[in-house]
Amino acid sequence: xxxxxxxxxxxxxxxxxxxxxxxxxxxxxxxxxxxxxxxxxxxxxxxxxxxxxxxxxxxxxxxxxxxxxxxxxxxxxxxxxxxxxxxxxxxxxxxxxxxxxxxxxxxxxxxxxxxxxxxxxxxxxxxxxxxxxxxxxxxxxxxxxxxxxxx
Amino acid sequence: xxxxxxxxxxxxxxxxxxxxxxxxxxxxxxxxxxxxxxxxxxxxxxxxxxxxxxxxxxxxxxxxxxxxxxxxxxxxxxxxxxxxxxxxxxxxxxxxxxxxxxxxxxxxxxxxxxxxxxxxxxxxxxxxxxxxxxxxxxxxxxxxxxxxxxxxxxxxxxxxxxxxxxxxxxxxxxxxxxxxxxxxxxxxxxxxxxxxxxxxxxxxxxxxxxxxxxxxxxxxxxxxxxxxxxxxxxxxxxxxxxxxxxxxxxxxxxxxxxxxxxxxxxxxxxxxxxxxxxxxxxxxxxxxxxxxxxxxxxxxxxxxxxxxxxxxxxxxxxxxxxxxxxxxxxxxxxxxxxxxxxxxxxxxxxxxxxxxxxxxxxxxxxxxxxxxxxxxxxxxxxxxxxxxxxxxxxxxxxxxxxxxxxxxxxxxxxxxxxxxxxxxxxxxxxxxxxxxxxxxxxxxxxxxxxxxxxxxxxxxxxxxxxxxxxxxxxxxxxxxxxxxxxxxxxxxxxxxxxxxxxxx
Numbered sequence: 001x002x003x004x005x006x007x008x009x010x011x012x013x014x015x016x017x018x019x020x021x022x023x024x025x026x027x028x029x030x031x032x033x034x035x036x037x038x039x040x041x042x043x044x045x046x047x048x049x050x051x052x053x054x055x056x057x058x059x060x061x062x063x064x065x066x067x068x069x070x071x072x073x074x075x076x077x078x079x080x081x082x083x084x085x086x087x088x089x090x091x092x093x094x095x096x097x098x099x100x101x102x103x104x105x106x107x108x109x110x111x112x113x114x115x116x117x118x119x120x121x122x123x124x125x126x127x128x129x130x131x132x133x134x135x136x137x138x139x140x141x142x143x144x145x146x147x148x149x150x151x
Numbered sequence: 152x153x154x155x156x157x158x159x160x161x162x163x164x165x166x167x168x169x170x171x172x173x174x175x176x177x178x179x180x181x182x183x184x185x186x187x188x189x190x191x192x193x194x195x196x197x198x199x200x201x202x203x204x205x206x207x208x209x210x211x212x213x214x215x216x217x218x219x220x221x222x223x224x225x226x227x228x229x230x231x232x233x234x235x236x237x238x239x240x241x242x243x244x245x246x247x248x249x250x251x252x253x254x255x256x257x258x259x260x261x262x263x264x265x266x267x268x269x270x271x272x273x274x275x276x277x278x279x280x281x282x283x284x285x286x287x288x289x290x291x292x293x294x295x296x297x298x299x300x301x302x303x304x305x306x307x308x309x310x311x312x313x314x315x316x317x318x319x320x321x322x323x324x325x326x327x328x329x330x331x332x333x334x335x336x337x338x339x340x341x342x343x344x345x346x347x348x349x350x351x352x353x354x355x356x357x358x359x360x361x362x363x364x365x366x367x368x369x370x371x372x373x374x375x376x377x378x379x380x381x382x383x384x385x386x387x388x389x390x391x392x393x394x395x396x397x398x399x400x401x402x403x404x405x406x407x408x409x410x411x412x413x414x415x416x417x418x419x420x421x422x423x424x425x426x427x428x429x430x431x432x433x434x435x436x437x438x439x440x441x442x443x444x445x446x447x448x449x450x451x452x453x454x455x456x457x458x459x460x461x462x463x464x465x466x467x468x469x470x471x472x473x474x475x476x477x478x479x480x481x482x483x484x485x486x487x488x489x490x491x492x493x494x495x496x497x498x499x500x501x502x503x504x505x506x507x508x509x510x511x512x513x514x515x516x517x518x519x520x521x522x523x524x525x526x527x528x529x530x531x532x533x534x535x536x537x538x539x540x541x542x543x544x545x546x547x548x549x550x551x552x553x554x555x556x557x558x559x560x561x562x563x564x565x566x567x568x569x570x571x572x573x574x575x576x577x578x579x580x581x582x583x584x585x586x587x588x589x590x591x592x593x594x595x596x597x598x599x600x601x602x603x604x605x606x607x608x609x610x611x612x613x614x615x616x617x618x619x620x621x622x623x624x625x626x627x628x629x630x631x632x633x634x635x636x637x638x639x640x641x642x643x644x645x646x647x648x649x650x651x652x653x654x655x
Contacts, residue, residue: 046245047246048221051222051223118223126226126240129241130241
């Protein structure tokens with residue numbers, strides 16, 4: 001079973017947004033890690049460390065079955081992610097990052113799985129409400145999606 | 152001090168249907184409240200309803216979760232309720248998890264964390280769920296008392312209305328500092344009675360407000376918690392002055408026996424055994440009201456509304472058109488595990504919706520059977536409260552009751568409720584001249600004249616029809632086995648009482 005297309009699309013857009021922001025960070029951060037950390041901060045405050053850890057662990061297990069290149073990635077105590085640098089390739093920042101995230105599928109799949117679990121438990125409306133608190137509205141606008149799908 | 156010098160305490164909507172009435176119009180703003188009860192009693196749902204009813208982005212609600220149910224699971228379930236509006240999260244309602252600080256630090260750190268979040272958000276509402284898990288770690292009473300007092304003072308000074316939610320048993324009510332500090336204490340109970348679950352709510356304490364005392368039934372449906380006030384929300388309404396207006400049955404001879412009809416706002420009991428025409432008389436009463444522009448409610452328990460209306464049609468009475476016109480509601484109430492207050496609330500809602508002037512309860516036995524077994528013990532008391540409340544606002548109630556036919560006594564009701572009724576009409580079978588015939592007698596009419604005649608009647612295609620003159624040639628009619636006497640006939644006009652009230 002693969003990550004739901006809607007969730008992949010949303011994950012892709014979040015990663016694309018963070019890739020632009022990552023461009024100005026020094027040292028340059030992984031967009032996947034930036035998205036993950038924002039979700040972690042948001043969810044930990046909202047649901048607690050243990051709840052986030054459980055979700056993140058489950059999401060990673062699902063993602064690994066779909067993207068074997070994530071084999072080295074681990075969820076550490078507190079829910080932080082370790083070993084992400086092992087797989088994530090250098091992003092060509094000159095590419096147009098307004099649309100889909102140009103990086104490896106592994107990051108997209110991991111974030112898509114995490115968001116997919118959130119949607120499973122909280123429903124789409126509540127999941128998007130929580131994410132909207134962290135990212136600007138245009139990220140959730142379908143018109144910014146390459147596929148034009150709804151998240 | 153003048154009234155105008157006194158501080159005015161704003162009342163906030165609870166978001167729980169029926170609860171505003173119970174707490175005296177709404178929850179006092181800036182109050183520090185406890186919701187206590189066993190697991191599964193509805194504490195979190197009640198708090199959520201309050202939060203969703205009052206939170207706004209400019210004055211949000213902070214919902215602190217501690218150990219126990221995760222916010223993710225909580226929201227998964229809570230969003231099934233119709234009051235849950237996901238658009239309110241996270242701007243108007245913010246969930247904050249405190250489990251880490253509770254596990255790793257002391258109450259001082261917990262207070263510090265709450266303080267930090269409150270100062271940041273300036274909330275109108277603060278909920279700590281579950282407060283009990285927060286204070287379960289060993290600490291001295293002094294630490295706990297100091298923590299609660301500081302928390303209460305801090306939240307009040309930040310103008311927040313607060314709910315602490317906790318699993319408490321009733322024997323913990325005494326000597327607990329948290330209950331001393333609280334302005335409001337809401338206790339939710341859930342007990343199994345035979346095969347039914349009975350939920351009750353009690354406002355043990357509510358400072359500064361006149362809440363309705365006692366145990367109030369509540370139910371949790373897909374709309375959340377719904378409370379049913381013991382006073383049915385009618386305490387605040389003034390009782391109508393006694394009316395002298397008479398309401399007819401549309402049975403001319405009976406109306407004459409009643410000196411023109413029953414008095415408006417009376418409670419009338421029609422008692423008789425099976426097949427004596429109680430429901431027919433009740434139908435005629437409601438149809439006559441509609442004919443005079445008085446909307447009516449019929450609460451039926453033993454037959455469906457369609458069957459009730461069809462039977463009326465066979466008597467030449469049209470109950471279909473007034474239902475379509477909003478002049479009549481036939482309520483079918485047979486859910487079997489409802490509380491008496493809940494059932495009565497359905498009747499009250501219907502009465503208030505169409506402005507009913509006449510109400511028929513057909514029958515009291517069916518009504519009682521429709522209730523959860525645990526509530527049957529309260530039936531008389533609840534009936535009394537409903538009759539008092541409804542007649543007080545001018546609704547005339549006719550209840551039918553089946554009584555066992557006895558040839559040694561003349562009972563009016565098996566419920567000992569004749570004290571609840573202003574007027575009693577008794578129907579019964581008698582054995583006359585080798586036939587089982589029917590007689591009717593007005594037993595009681597509070598504050599009015601009525602005929603003392605025993606009249607024979609029949610049920611025809613036109614409903615109840617009283618036959619000829621009163622039966623004068625029989626002795627012992629009410630025994631059901633009269634003896635024929637050879638006295639000459641008496642005048643046809645019914646003889647009215649001379650103003651003496653009949654006590655029963």
